[in-house]
Amino acid sequence: MERLVGTVSRGIRAPIIREGDDIAQIVVDSVLAAAESDGFTLRDQDVVAVTEAVVARAQGNYATVDQIAADVRSKFGEHTVGVVFPILSRNRFAICLRGIATGAKKIVLMLSYPSDEVGNHLVDLDLVDEKGVDPYKDVLTEEKFRSLFGYHKHVFTGVDYIAYYKEVIQSCGCEVEVVLANDCRAILDYTKHILCCDIHTRERSKRLLKKAGAELVLGLDELMTAPVDGSGYNEKYGLLGSNKATEDKIKLFPRDCQPVVERIQKELEARTGKHVEAMVYGDGAFKDPVGKIWELADPVVSPAYTAGLEGQPNEVKLKYLADNEFAHLSGDALKEAISDYIRHKDADLVGQMVSQGTTPRRLTDLIGSLCDLTSGSGDKGTPIVLVQGYFDNYTK
Structure with missing residues (x-):
């Protein structure tokens, strides 16, 4: 059956982190416990993110x-x-x-x-x-x-x-x-x-x-x-x-975060067989329309992330294709034409009209902002976020 759900962002609850805690192990155990509790499974290219605040707490920074x-x-x-x-x-x-x-x-x-x-x-x-x-x-x-x-x-x-x-x-x-x-x-x-x-x-x-x-x-x-x-x-x-x-x-902002994300990735692959990406995130980069605050008070959105999160999206605009190249099609024929276009799109769409209106930002800034909005800064108790389906497109 065709999968009808795209990107899903889940806040993952974790214990209260104290200085000296093994933050990477806590992240791995919390994600797997949540998967078992809520009945979902990890997939390749899922993103496991942990807020910088608890990384710094564990470090005693x-x-x-x-x-x-x-x-x-x-x-x-x-x-x-x-x-x-x-x-x-x-x-x-x-x-x-x-x-x-x-x-x-x-x-x-x-x-x-x-x-x-x-x-x-x-x-x-x-x-x-x-x-x-x-x-x-x-x-x-x-x-x-x-x-x-x-x-x-x-x-x-x-x-x-x-x-x-x-x-x-x-x-x-x-x-x-x-x-x-x-x-x-x-x-x-x-x-x-x-x-x-x-x-x-x-x-x-x-x-x-x-x-x-x-x-x-x-x-x-x-x-x-x-x-x-x-x-x-x-x-x-x-x-x-x-x-x-x-x-x-x-x-303070956490230091030495790269070993943390690489260990999370390695441990999850060892325990699930899935190659996930991992990142540490801080403030997102987005603007509040009422207070005019654009949030990013950290020097970067993500101080550390695994290699698969390098770069920026390379996406085409579906409505542009539907209104231009394939304006004469509808129904299944339109769906197949757009799917075929996506499968064969150029590896670099920068400057092309078909990509206009897509978000020209780094993946870590986009995903980190999503994670910050998901976890919030209050009493949700979800310092870990699991993002699934982010790298899916219309053909998946």
Whole structure:
């Protein structure tokens, strides 16, 4: 009988992960237990994904406020630190900010406006237009910003992030001055020692600041790249991708993930005979139409994945074929013509009209986003996701 179901994404429940747990074994055992419980079987090219959060927990990859502060002091000394373009997030940045402020005597906090890099708004863009402000050129003091726009709370969190971040810094005994701008070089009027806190634009910010005469430019990816007083670390991403663990501790982005995904793949093949793909995923890359947040606060969607997930989809648009090449056909004849076209499609469809409207993104970004939406970030208890049928097409 013809299979009528395409892609299926299942959240897989797992035990609460603790430091020292064998995360690869837990993933394998949880997927196989779910298969037995729910009566499904694994197939070749299924994708087993595990969230970065539990991988980092199993690794014990944590850092405290004091450990972050020690790293900041060692790198910035007594200088005023320009903290440039942090995202607006209690979960993602507030604890990092506490560590930075604990390690510094004064911070000049420069926020982008009307929103941060991932779409969290300080003020509505329409109001910026109404006030005649040019966000590309105008540098605003906190006082000027308040006189123009007043006090605004985030649409989802209900937090005034200017006030909140100031309070965080001052609570650490650190002096603070707030500036709002969108040209990172504006910070050089206040200090020449800069910590770039942007995620996806960090390399550009560093380049511009260095060229403009900054004396020291580091990014969040250059803090906590090695152990500090017994802390965790991430040699590639530093503080990027970290999350709040407690009021005094963050969980860092996991490290050494490649052996984890390769072992998951190997163990599942040994126990089922099926060649599955495996990946570690973090934030998905998608935009919320109401809050305008586009979610990706991690440096990458997937820090590690098996070889079969390399590349991007190579797909044709069915409706294009139905409306153009095969507009004269219908019913079984149309189905067979489209199926035959798919079976014989070119190995690389980039630039061809028949592929227009398909999603030109990496497989790991697409599948990781699907997994993030499936597992959620709350109390579902499904840090593992099984995706089946993703590589199927109309002919399968």
